[in-house]
Amino acid sequence: MSETTQQVIELLKKxxxxxxxxxxxxxxxxxxxxxxxxxxxxxxxxxxxxxIFIPLANHIRQILRVAESVDxxxxxxxxxxxxxxxxxxxxxxxxxLRTIDTYSAPTRSITNTETESTVIGPQDAFTESLExxxxxxxxxxxxxxxxxxxxxxxxxTNIKISIMYMDNIVNKENLENLRERIDNxxxxxxxxxxxxxxxxxxxxxxxxxxxxxxVRPDSVSQYLIDGRIVLFMDNSQAAVVCPTSFFEMxxxxxxxxxxxxxASLLRMLRFFGFxxxxxxxxxxxxxxxxxxxxxxxxLLLNLQESRSKVPFPPIIEVLFIELIIEVLREAGSRMPAKxxxxxxxxxxxxxxxxxxxxxxxxxxxxVLVATSALLSFLPPIFLMSNTSRFVRYIFILSAxxxxxxxxxxxxxxxxxxxxxxKSLGTPYMTPFIPRKATDLLxxxxxxxxxxxxxxxxxxxxxxx
Amino acid sequence: xxxxxxxxxxxYHVVFxxxxxxxxxGILSLPQKLSSLGYNQTFMPLLxxxxxxxxLWPMIWIGSKYPDAxxxxxxxxxxxxxxxxxxxxxxxxxxxVFSAGIIxxxxxxxxxxxxxxxxxxxxxxxxxxxxxxxxxxxxxxxxRFCMMTFFITIGMMFFTSWAFQKGEMSHxxxxxxxxxxxxxxxxxxxxxxxxxxxLIMFYYPYIVQQKKAYKHTLIGIWISIFVCFITxxxxxxxxxxxxxxxxxxxxxxxxxxxxxxxxxxxxxIGITLWVFLILxxxxxxxxxxxxxxxxxxxxxxxxxxxxxxxxIFFVVKMPLSRxxxxxxxxxxxxxxxxxxxxxxxxxxxxxLRKKKQVQS
Numbered sequence: 001m002s003e004t005t006q007q008v009i010e011l012l013k014k015x016x017x018x019x020x021x022x023x024x025x026x027x028x029x030x031x032x033x034x035x036x037x038x039x040x041x042x043x044x045x046x047x048x049x050x051x052i053f054i055p056l057a058n059h060i061r062q063i064l065r066v067a068e069s070v071d072x073x074x075x076x077x078x079x080x081x082x083x084x085x086x087x088x089x090x091x092x093x094x095x096x097l098r099t100i101d102t103y104s105a106p107t108r109s110i111t112n113t114e115t116e117s118t119v120i121g122p123q124d125a126f127t128e129s130l131e132x133x134x135x136x137x138x139x140x141x142x143x144x145x146x147x148x149x150x151x152x153x154x155x156x157t158n159i160k161i162s163i164m165y166m167d168n169i170v171n172k173e174n175l176e177n178l179r180e181r182i183d184n185x186x187x188x189x190x191x192x193x194x195x196x197x198x199x200x201x202x203x204x205x206x207x208x209x210x211x212x213x214x215v216r217p218d219s220v221s222q223y224l225i226d227g228r229i230v231l232f233m234d235n236s237q238a239a240v241v242c243p244t245s246f247f248e249m250x251x252x253x254x255x256x257x258x259x260x261x262x263a264s265l266l267r268m269l270r271f272f273g274f275x276x277x278x279x280x281x282x283x284x285x286x287x288x289x290x291x292x293x294x295x296x297x298x299l300l301l302n303l304q305e306s307r308s309k310v311p312f313p314p315i316i317e318v319l320f321i322e323l324i325i326e327v328l329r330e331a332g333s334r335m336p337a338k339x340x341x342x343x344x345x346x347x348x349x350x351x352x353x354x355x356x357x358x359x360x361x362x363x364x365x366x367v368l369v370a371t372s373a374l375l376s377f378l379p380p381i382f383l384m385s386n387t388s389r390f391v392r393y394i395f396i397l398s399a400x401x402x403x404x405x406x407x408x409x410x411x412x413x414x415x416x417x418x419x420x421x422k423s424l425g426t427p428y429m430t431p432f433i434p435r436k437a438t439d440l441l442x443x444x445x446x447x448x449x450x451x452x453x454x455x456x457x458x459x460x461x462x463x464x
Numbered sequence: 465x466x467x468x469x470x471x472x473x474x475x476y477h478v479v480f481x482x483x484x485x486x487x488x489x490g491i492l493s494l495p496q497k498l499s500s501l502g503y504n505q506t507f508m509p510l511l512x513x514x515x516x517x518x519x520l521w522p523m524i525w526i527g528s529k530y531p532d533a534x535x536x537x538x539x540x541x542x543x544x545x546x547x548x549x550x551x552x553x554x555x556x557x558x559x560x561v562f563s564a565g566i567i568x569x570x571x572x573x574x575x576x577x578x579x580x581x582x583x584x585x586x587x588x589x590x591x592x593x594x595x596x597x598x599x600x601x602x603x604x605x606x607x608r609f610c611m612m613t614f615f616i617t618i619g620m621m622f623f624t625s626w627a628f629q630k631g632e633m634s635h636x637x638x639x640x641x642x643x644x645x646x647x648x649x650x651x652x653x654x655x656x657x658x659x660x661x662x663l664i665m666f667y668y669p670y671i672v673q674q675k676k677a678y679k680h681t682l683i684g685i686w687i688s689i690f691v692c693f694i695t696x697x698x699x700x701x702x703x704x705x706x707x708x709x710x711x712x713x714x715x716x717x718x719x720x721x722x723x724x725x726x727x728x729x730x731x732x733i734g735i736t737l738w739v740f741l742i743l744x745x746x747x748x749x750x751x752x753x754x755x756x757x758x759x760x761x762x763x764x765x766x767x768x769x770x771x772x773x774x775x776i777f778f779v780v781k782m783p784l785s786r787x788x789x790x791x792x793x794x795x796x797x798x799x800x801x802x803x804x805x806x807x808x809x810x811x812x813x814x815x816l817r818k819k820k821q822v823q824s
Contacts (some may be wrong), residue, residue: 290578290579290581291578291729291732293728293729293732294727294728294729294730294732294733295726295727295728296725296726296727296728299726398590401586401590402579402582402586402587402590403578403579403736404578404732404733404736405574405578405579405587405736405739406587406590407736408736408737408739408740409587409590409591409594409739412594412598412739412740412743413594413597415609415612415616415740416594416597416598416601416605416609419605419608419609419612420601420605420608429608429612432608432611432612432615433608433611435476
């Protein structure tokens with residue numbers, strides 16, 4: 001028996017002390033004793049049987065030919081391999097260490113997307129496994145120019161991430177920029193890619209998401225073809241697309257599957273819906289508090305009659321019901337599914353009927369708030385719908401202070417904020433900044449498919 | 465934020481920067497200011513456009529001689545350090561008072577239409593905070609804001625369509641029916657409304673295509689002139705001569721002619737949306753003032769921006785009579801004409817200097 005292997009094994013045993021799911025087995029083979037070490041929670045029994053033990057017993061030469069050889073003295077690499085799900089094979093007689101990748105932790109299968117479902121189009125969604133996600137994209141883009149860079153992030157967790165891009169289309173400056181940002185991250189652990197996304201965003205203080213996040217392989221592939229860079233992370237379902245423009249937050253991949261007329265209609269609804277949802281309830285406050293004269297007489301009468309019993313000023317009334325809606329929404333998403341229905345009914349009845357009958361709220365306001373709550377769910381990106389919730393409060397407060405003037409001030413703030421936002425160094429407000437005329441073809445109105453070949457302005461794709 | 469040679473503004477930026485700075489509160493009362501001409505005022509904006517195009521030329525010319533220097537720097541070069549700095553100081557004061565004048569006008573208008581029960585103190589503070597936010601982004605950010613402003617506010621032209629329908633075309637005729645005195649009066653008062661293009665002298669060093677700057681600025685000027693022209697034309701069609709003379713903010717009253725089944729008093733929406741136009745103009749003036757301070761002091765700092773904003777606030781809210789304020793703002797308006805003539809002076813100085821150099 002060789003000294004070195006034995007020493008290394010002893011050293012290794014000290015290092016893995018306390019990791020009780022490590023399996024250490026001694027096997028007697030034609031090539032002398034072999035110590036097999038693996039972590040049982042990362043490696044399936046079947047795999048280790050068929051890949052290690054059966055060949056060891058029957059054709060050991062085959063293993064020696066296939067298995068990767070590792071420097072036996074480099075204990076750090078050895079430990080890393082072990083933790084990544086490799087099986088270590090110490091050949092005592094040959095004084096060698098070989099490893100075989102047997103990583104076979106259980107993953108879930110590919111299922112439908114629940115957060116970004118569409119009626120038409122492919123229904124598969126990413127899972128939490130990096131390999132599965134990459135394969136889902138590679139199935140759609142069968143091109144050797146689709147590059148996949150794998151890196152590890154997180155000083156404590158060593159999670160794998162993958163940077164994907166089309167080598168012939170992507171803007172190299174963007175790519176360099178992104179690599180640099182990822183390299184500069186000093187963050188101990190990542191449990192989801194959204195944490196990574198927040199760390200590499202241009203303006204972390206802004207309420208607006210600056211990168212697109214999706215769990216749909218089809219929309220991710222489409223962005224790749226447009227010259228964007230896509231980030232995947234092991235153990236997280238979503239992929240991050242960068243750079244992305246503000247307007248693209250309102251585009252669903254289904255728009256391209258629908259006919260152009262339907263798609264344009266839906267896009268208009270989503271895009272203007274965003275501005276409506278932040279404007280409707282503030283409008284109510286301004287109109288009733290400061291400028292009742294802008295409403296026609298009949299409408300004003302109607303409004304005043306409905307809130308004749310309400311003892312609060314409009315701003316309190318609006319904040320009250322907006323917060324209740326917020327509570328309902330939050331409760332609804334946290335409740336166990338079986339209790340959720342009850343909450344829906346209670347909330348609906350309490351707010352819809354009882355509050356009005358009690359004279360706490362006006363009927364018309366409930367209609368407006370419900371509409372704006374529904375409108376806020378129109379953007380296909382949930383992050384954007386969260387943003388619209390937040391921004392709405394800014395508008396509500398400013399309308400409460402200065403009426404329409406306050407609303408316009410807030411709107412000017414919004415415009416100035418948006419136009420100064422950048423996504424991976426590229427301005428966020430296409431087609432205004434950066435200007436590209438062809439972007440208009442795929443703007444609020446989606447032109448028929450044959451006109452949509454041009455790359456978007458924001459991706460700053462390489463010129464052919 | 466120093467006066468370095470960073471080229472930031474491309475063609476679109478120059479066009480919309482020029483365009484949006486020109487349109488401020490002036491256009492709201494343009495028909496009244498031109499009212500000494502009565503119905504003949506329709507084509508005055510076009511004349512103003514011609515004058516602006518001509519007076520723009522020396523500005524661009526002097527700029528092209530010093531492609532990396534703004535007007536403050538040029539003053540120092542041509543007039544000597546101390547005289548130049550003194551004049552720069554007066555420029556800054558002028559910009560501050562001028563901006564304060566715009567803000568004060570607009571805020572009082574807001575107070576009388578949209579916020580009748582409040583003092584303007586808090587709105588002015590919010591306005592200035594937003595202004596600082598816009599200006600601190602630099603000239604490019606202002607230019608972008610101007611561009612967005614154009615696209616957001618151009619829709620207001622639609623509000624005048626009712627006035628157009630109700631108007632009377634025959635008011636345009638006869639064409640030239642006024643005396644020289646009336647013409648001078650209209651000229652003196654009305655030309656203020658299109659001031660703003662002179663700021664090109666301050667952002668000229670940041671323009672990428674400086675050779676084409678004249679063309680781009682002209683496009684911007686003529687977009688504004690066209691808007692002014694439509695305003696005066698529709699006002700002439702819609703109002704009587706007495707109304708033209710006595711309605712101060714005639715554009716707002718044009719909006720009042722509008723009728724939707726669900727909104728009355730479109731003028732309130734119009735005047736509050738106008739904040740975009742005011743912000744874009746004042747932001748540019750404040751930026752110029754900030755540049756001036758940068759040229760006077762050794763150390764550049766964003767703190768000066770806050771100080772300037774505070775000065776504007778005190779000018780707007782100064783504890784003096786409204787009468788005095790009005791006089792001050794009117795005076796600063798007329799001083800604004802100085803910027804039209806100033807480049808001519810500089811051109812002459814430049815030419816004299818060149819001759820001297822050649823002789824010696």
